[in-house]
Amino acid sequence: MSSRDDQAAGREGVRRTVTRTLVVLAGMFAFAFALVPLYDVFCDLTGLNGKTSARAQPLVEQEVDASRTVTVQFITRGSQGLPWHLEVDTRQIRLHPGQREEVFFTFRNNGDETTRARAVPSVSPSAASLHLRKLSCFCFQEQQLTAGERLKAPLVFQLTRDLPPEIKTVTLVYTLYPVTSTPAEVALRGPITEGDSA
Amino acid sequence: MASQLPPKPTPQHSTATAGGMAESGHYRPRGLMRWLLTTNHKEIGTLYLLFSLTMFFIGGIFALVVRAELFQPGLQLVQPEFFNQMTTMHGLIMVFGAIMPAFVGLANWMVPLQIGAPDMALPRLNNFSFWLLPVAFLLLLSTLLMPGGGPNFGWTFYAPLSTTYAPPSTSFFILSLHLAGISSILGAINIIATILNLRAPGMRMMDMPLFVWTWLITAFLLIAVMPVLAGVITMMLMDINFGTSFFNAAGGGDPVLFQHLFWFFGHPEVYIMILPAFGIVSAIIPTFSRKRLFGYASMVYATAAIAILSFMVWAHHMFIVGLPLVAELFFMYTTMLIAVPTGVKVFNWVATMFRGSISFEPPMLFALAFVVQFTVGGFSGLMLAIAPADFQYHDTYFVVAHFHYVLVPGALFAILAGAYYWLPKWTGHYPPLRLSQWHFWLSVIGVNLTFFPMHFSGLAGMPRRIPDYALQFADFNLASSLGGFLFGASQLLFVLVIIKCVRGGEKAPAKAWEGAEDLEWSVPSPAPLHTFETPPTFHPREH
Numbered sequence: 001m002s003s004r005d006d007q008a009a010g011r012e013g014v015r016r017t018v019t020r021t022l023v024v025l026a027g028m029f030a031f032a033f034a035l036v037p038l039y040d041v042f043c044d045l046t047g048l049n050g051k052t053s054a055r056a057q058p059l060v061e062q063e064v065d066a067s068r069t070v071t072v073q074f075i076t077r078g079s080q081g082l083p084w085h086l087e088v089d090t091r092q093i094r095l096h097p098g099q100r101e102e103v104f105f106t107f108r109n110n111g112d113e114t115t116r117a118r119a120v121p122s123v124s125p126s127a128a129s130l131h132l133r134k135l136s137c138f139c140f141q142e143q144q145l146t147a148g149e150r151l152k153a154p155l156v157f158q159l160t161r162d163l164p165p166e167i168k169t170v171t172l173v174y175t176l177y178p179v180t181s182t183p184a185e186v187a188l189r190g191p192i193t194e195g196d197s198a
Numbered sequence: 199m200a201s202q203l204p205p206k207p208t209p210q211h212s213t214a215t216a217g218g219m220a221e222s223g224h225y226r227p228r229g230l231m232r233w234l235l236t237t238n239h240k241e242i243g244t245l246y247l248l249f250s251l252t253m254f255f256i257g258g259i260f261a262l263v264v265r266a267e268l269f270q271p272g273l274q275l276v277q278p279e280f281f282n283q284m285t286t287m288h289g290l291i292m293v294f295g296a297i298m299p300a301f302v303g304l305a306n307w308m309v310p311l312q313i314g315a316p317d318m319a320l321p322r323l324n325n326f327s328f329w330l331l332p333v334a335f336l337l338l339l340s341t342l343l344m345p346g347g348g349p350n351f352g353w354t355f356y357a358p359l360s361t362t363y364a365p366p367s368t369s370f371f372i373l374s375l376h377l378a379g380i381s382s383i384l385g386a387i388n389i390i391a392t393i394l395n396l397r398a399p400g401m402r403m404m405d406m407p408l409f410v411w412t413w414l415i416t417a418f419l420l421i422a423v424m425p426v427l428a429g430v431i432t433m434m435l436m437d438i439n440f441g442t443s444f445f446n447a448a449g450g451g452d453p454v455l456f457q458h459l460f461w462f463f464g465h466p467e468v469y470i471m472i473l474p475a476f477g478i479v480s481a482i483i484p485t486f487s488r489k490r491l492f493g494y495a496s497m498v499y500a501t502a503a504i505a506i507l508s509f510m511v512w513a514h515h516m517f518i519v520g521l522p523l524v525a526e527l528f529f530m531y532t533t534m535l536i537a538v539p540t541g542v543k544v545f546n547w548v549a550t551m552f553r554g555s556i557s558f559e560p561p562m563l564f565a566l567a568f569v570v571q572f573t574v575g576g577f578s579g580l581m582l583a584i585a586p587a588d589f590q591y592h593d594t595y596f597v598v599a600h601f602h603y604v605l606v607p608g609a610l611f612a613i614l615a616g617a618y619y620w621l622p623k624w625t626g627h628y629p630p631l632r633l634s635q636w637h638f639w640l641s642v643i644g645v646n647l648t649f650f651p652m653h654f655s656g657l658a659g660m661p662r663r664i665p666d667y668a669l670q671f672a673d674f675n676l677a678s679s680l681g682g683f684l685f686g687a688s689q690l691l692f693v694l695v696i697i698k699c700v701r702g703g704e705k706a707p708a709k710a711w712e713g714a715e716d717l718e719w720s721v722p723s724p725a726p727l728h729t730f731e732t733p734p735t736f737h738p739r740e741h
Contacts, residue, residue, distance in 0.1 A: 010395055010396060013394065013395035014319045014320065014391045014395045014396075017319075017387075017390055017391040017394050017395060018320070018387055018391055021386075021387045021390055021391075021421050022387070024421055024422070025383060025421055025425050026425075028421070028422055028423070028425035028426060029425035029426075029428060029429055031425075031426070031429075032425060032426040032428070032429025032430065032459065033429055033433075035455075035458075035459060035462075036433075036444060036455065039452070039455050039458065040452075043452075046522075048521075048522060049452055049454060050520070051452075054450075079448075118448065120447050120448060122447075124520070125520070126520060126522070127522065175447065177447070177448030177449075178448070179448075
């Protein structure tokens, strides 16, 4: 084998190495984006990020577990650049697992123009989110309020009996975010009646 | 992987007519164009090293702005907005502009010399990957002059600080990071291609010097995680400019996802900054102990083990985001597991010195300081790995002390050790001894005076990235600031050492250090522009 052949063999080897590393590169770049849906699926299955179902869930008919009492706290938060106020009638309730509860929230637009917003929910501890069933929630759709308008909307939910026993307090946080996308998807807002979205 | 390589030629078949002999007749541009167009691994290595030295001083000045503001409680010199830009830019520039390019520069210079290759496998790509860097960092530095200022969200650029609440210059920051990332990726491809294909005839994988091994593994880490970083910043770019909601809770995204993705890149990244340092130290300690490296094979396997484990520990940076208990335990144990291969390395370095004939030339001084102080950083890392304790330490100066111990007296000292070790090969002269010793001792004192008190201020509860602090932290911060300025000023001595070494000094022979064994010491000092145009004959040694 002459050294010219060696060089050719070397070049061939380099080309093969480069091709393979480029394939790995492309794969890892795609993997980074694939992690986004994978993360969502993983969190859905495990309830890890404290997100609750974005759709109404039916009530589970089960006997109320009167032997346990769980404290449920509600926290509402506004958003920078959105002149809205969100308030809850009762900041804290105590309930038994299995029980169906209803709490009213009040939206108020303190600004001078019609704006749209969405209340994004989060549950802490995240392990509780798998056992929280929302029968009806204002957080399922965006809200649109004219200047100064008020809106009272209910949250109807149930903590199922399989809630892990070490969870004594569940905190539901609702953060308001301005909505700037096209109004096509704004849900028609009517008088919200019990279970109408269930 | 080695089995798939083309059959190796035997040394007696290679002739002097092969390779770059004809190249000597080529037209060679002079002046600026010589450096702009060079495809020579040594010249590109020099460019990388000088670039990283420049960035080291720019990032250092930013650090000194931070230390000057923290000299005493209250706001004296800069406003909090600017302070945040300084901490952020200091981190970004030191990580991506100083430490990483310095290692790539050392790889460019030394990997071909250590494996007996005439040049890197892809010389033109090598030129391109270097020249991306000045563009990237000029762009990054220019964001400081843009309306709204430069990046101010910390070097980890957590969303939504870096998306919803970011300054308008953030898109430029993203672009500059993309460029720096592409540069790293191309550099890594080049190094892998060189190491796998251009080794001297007869050199098997397990014959390679450890600097080559650690860089090969580092290059694989770069290939694996730099695309993830590119993905993350692309998502940020889309969130900022195109209305997507990857990290925006309002649109159904999740800011915690950012942290997972970032640290999936970020933890291997911190090993990218330390594995080549292990390689340098593994070259220097045997040389100045006049012994073979103890446990060569275990060093290779330990490096590989650290690299693999680095993909399974990322969430230890996020113990307080609300991970479930089982995840906290998993990441706690995997993190602690890393101490095992790292301990193997430290043991091997110490065992190499055991009953060796040790001398304390400047490279050895820096290497020894590396072993001791990197271990200090490793132990504080173990403390941080304890999830329940981390709830207390998170985002305090204890974390700052930890990662500066592994990066400054760790990675940086290894780079300095490597520079002192190979300067005779690069310039043909030994570095001036007295000045080098002054540089070493002032650096050691400065580094410890800066970072050791941070352990205490951190344990006492002083938060990171804050321009002002409570009065009880004043003494610790005073010491840190004095140490910081001492350390910064003593690095000017290093520049003086390099200038003196380039201009003259004691002439170095081909084998500049008595105990040095690797192939680079078989070429003359200074190394001529073209070396190993005929592959050298390599005689494997028993490890």
